[in-house]
Amino acid sequence: MRTFVFLLFLGAICIYALYRGGGPERWAAGVVIAMVVLDPAVHIFTPLEYATLDPGHLVIDLAGWIGFLAIALRANRFWPLCVVSLQTISLVAHSARLLDMTIHPKAYMIMQIATSYPLLVLLLIGTYCHQQRLKAKGIDRSWRNS
Numbered sequence: 574m575r576t577f578v579f580l581l582f583l584g585a586i587c588i589y590a591l592y593r594g595g596g597p598e599r600w601a602a603g604v605v606i607a608m609v610v611l612d613p614a615v616h617i618f619t620p621l622e623y624a625t626l627d628p629g630h631l632v633i634d635l636a637g638w639i640g641f642l643a644i645a646l647r648a649n650r651f652w653p654l655c656v657v658s659l660q661t662i663s664l665v666a667h668s669a670r671l672l673d674m675t676i677h678p679k680a681y682m683i684m685q686i687a688t689s690y691p692l693l694v695l696l697l698i699g700t701y702c703h704q705q706r707l708k709a710k711g712i713d714r715s716w717r718n719s
Contacts, residue, residue, distance in 0.1 A: 579689070583609065586697045594700040596715030597648035601656065601696055604640035608633050623678035623685075626670045630685060634663040649714045652699040659688040659695070 583605065590602035615629030638660040645653035666684030669676055706713040 580609075582690075583693055586693045586700075590696050590700045593704055595703045595713055597644050597650050597653055598696065598700045598703055600644050601641065601653065601699070604637055604644070605693070605696065607640075608637045611636075623682045625674070626667065627681075627685075630663075631667045634660065634667065634685070638664055647716050649717050650699060650703075652695050652702075656692055656695050659692050662688050 587602040587606055590598040594602065611633050612630075615633060619627065619629040621627070638657065641653060641657045641660050645657045663685050666681055669684070670681050703713055
C-alpha cells in the first residue's frame with residue numbers, strides 16, 4: 574500500500590511538473606522518472622538487500638545526483654540545490670554502508686528511501702512557484718546565462 578501511495582504521489586507531481594513547470598522542473602521530473610524506471614531493472618541483476626552495499630541503487634543514486642547537480646548548476650531557481658542536498662543523503666548512506674558494515678540494515682534503507690518524499694515536495698513547490706511567477710510577471714527565466 575505504501576508503494577502504491579508513493580507511486581501515485583510521484584506520478585501526480587511529475588505530470589504536474591512536466592505540463593506546468595519550466596525547464597528545471599521538467600528536467601527534474603525526467604530524472605525522477607528515470608530513477609523509478611531503472612529501479613526494477615536493477616533488481617533483475619542484483620537482489621534488493623540492505624544487509625550489504627546495494628550496488629544497483631548506488632549507481633541509480635549517483636546518476637540521479639549527477640542529473641540533479643547539473644540542473645542545479647544551470648537553473649535560475651533555488652529549489653534544485655535543496656534536491657541535490659537530499660540526494661546527497663542517499664549517497665552518504667551508500668558510503669556509510671561501504672565504510673561501516675555494522676550499520677543496521679533499516680538505517681541504511683531509511684537513508685536511501687526517506688529523502689524521496691521531500692524531493693517530490695520540493696519539485697511540487699518549485700513548479701507551483703514557477704506558475705506563480707508566470708502569473709505575476711508573465712515570464713520566468715528557467716536557466717542562467719553564465
